[in-house]
Amino acid sequence: MKNLLISLLALTFCALAAQAQAPKVGWFIAPEVGGMFHEDHVGRVVGTSFGLTFFQNRLKVGVLGYGRSGPINPREFQVEAANGQTYRGSSTLTLRADHGIIGLLVAPTFKVGKVALDIPLVIGNMGAGFYFEGEDRNTPDGQRVSVWEDRMMDGRDAGFSILYEGGLRAFWPVKAEDIALGAGLHYSLTPGWSTYYDPEGGFYNQRLRFSLVVQFQSR
Amino acid sequence: MLLILSLVLGFQLPAQTQLSLTLGRSQQDNFLTHLNVSQVVNDRLSLGFSGQFGSPNLRFIEAKPIQDEGYAVSLALPGSFKLTESGKTQVFAFFQLGYRWQGIFDPDGNDMWDSILNSQALLGEIGLMVVRELGPRLNLQSGISFPIAYELQPTRLFENMTTLIHAGLFYELESSALLYLRGTMGPSFGASGDSQKFLWSVQAGMAFSLSGSVQSFTFPTL
Numbered sequence: 255m256k257n258l259l260i261s262l263l264a265l266t267f268c269a270l271a272a273q274a275q276a277p278k279v280g281w282f283i284a285p286e287v288g289g290m291f292h293e294d295h296v297g298r299v300v301g302t303s304f305g306l307t308f309f310q311n312r313l314k315v316g317v318l319g320y321g322r323s324g325p326i327n328p329r330e331f332q333v334e335a336a337n338g339q340t341y342r343g344s345s346t347l348t349l350r351a352d353h354g355i356i357g358l359l360v361a362p363t364f365k366v367g368k369v370a371l372d373i374p375l376v377i378g379n380m381g382a383g384f385y386f387e388g389e390d391r392n393t394p395d396g397q398r399v400s401v402w403e404d405r406m407m408d409g410r411d412a413g414f415s416i417l418y419e420g421g422l423r424a425f426w427p428v429k430a431e432d433i434a435l436g437a438g439l440h441y442s443l444t445p446g447w448s449t450y451y452d453p454e455g456g457f458y459n460q461r462l463r464f465s466l467v468v469q470f471q472s473r
Numbered sequence: 474m475l476l477i478l479s480l481v482l483g484f485q486l487p488a489q490t491q492l493s494l495t496l497g498r499s500q501q502d503n504f505l506t507h508l509n510v511s512q513v514v515n516d517r518l519s520l521g522f523s524g525q526f527g528s529p530n531l532r533f534i535e536a537k538p539i540q541d542e543g544y545a546v547s548l549a550l551p552g553s554f555k556l557t558e559s560g561k562t563q564v565f566a567f568f569q570l571g572y573r574w575q576g577i578f579d580p581d582g583n584d585m586w587d588s589i590l591n592s593q594a595l596l597g598e599i600g601l602m603v604v605r606e607l608g609p610r611l612n613l614q615s616g617i618s619f620p621i622a623y624e625l626q627p628t629r630l631f632e633n634m635t636t637l638i639h640a641g642l643f644y645e646l647e648s649s650a651l652l653y654l655r656g657t658m659g660p661s662f663g664a665s666g667d668s669q670k671f672l673w674s675v676q677a678g679m680a681f682s683l684s685g686s687v688q689s690f691t692f693p694t695l
Binding site: 281283285286300301302304319320321322323324325326340352353354356381383385391394398399400411412430432433468470472473 | 500535536537538556557559560561562564571595601603604615618636638639657659660661662664665666667670671
């Protein structure tokens, strides 16, 4: 709900500012896809950012949200159930990973020839966990699957933390200056995040990711 | 029935009324159809009414899955507001407030429709959409939105919040009609992780104006 409120406030702010027609204030909307470099695989990521530009597009301020969702990442992970328990006859749990972030984006922007470079800095919230997949989502007693995930992973199937992220993106204009294709590299920190599967929290902490962006923007 | 009713209502409405019919497939529905009637109030504002029917692929009641069975019907009041227009680009803010009924007819699996499991939910969506002219007849529509679903019955729970990205191509057949093909996708969360984790859809449709030129913005499905 907090994330929804942040998004609502940002959308309202964006709408009001666009209406104000101040010559030095513009807007940007930038859907993106990308990948996150985990220890032994690359996770698929979908996200978006939107907000306002100031000082003739030299500074972006907005919201960034993205997720490394389980259904688009078939990689499975295995761990022994907590306290010697079994689930559907097995003591080994087979899991998928699911993740999402939302945060405040501030990105100083400068141009090198026709290419616009920005430095996206993000502070926000991150939530991620590990979950049962496929037939394992049909629980033995008909209870919700999260009840069993909690039980089998000692109440630590998911965790939350603050997110810090910094990066560098380059944008090339397409046809006109109001559409640009971008590519970026980002480094994420999620201090304090941990789960039963990953008590050290290294699955998402200190990770590199890349983004491929289509950015619509005011001229 | 809804289609016929809406068409009749639509033709009785005054000028600047736009109809759109969308067919598609999504993570939630094996097949969906969506009908929207919207009224252009002024240069910037459009308000409308829409109905959607889906044949579920994967949906949730009380955060438990229903799969490849049942129905999902929703009605919504959508609105859009053109924030800015510059050259070949228009930016719209849009919202939808809706209500959804969904259910299955044979929850106990005894092959008889002697019981029913259903749910009702409040739906909402806010978003920003960019419409960019690519050619004399071709537009690109892309943007972002945040749809939410809150189940009211049989249990009150926050079913889902999604961050969706949109992309679509709109081809103008004539000044009063256009064809479109579009897709959405994005991460989703709700019900302690028991409901959807990722939503996607592919949709094709047609929009036409009852008089005058068709507006380039059309509402996404719920």
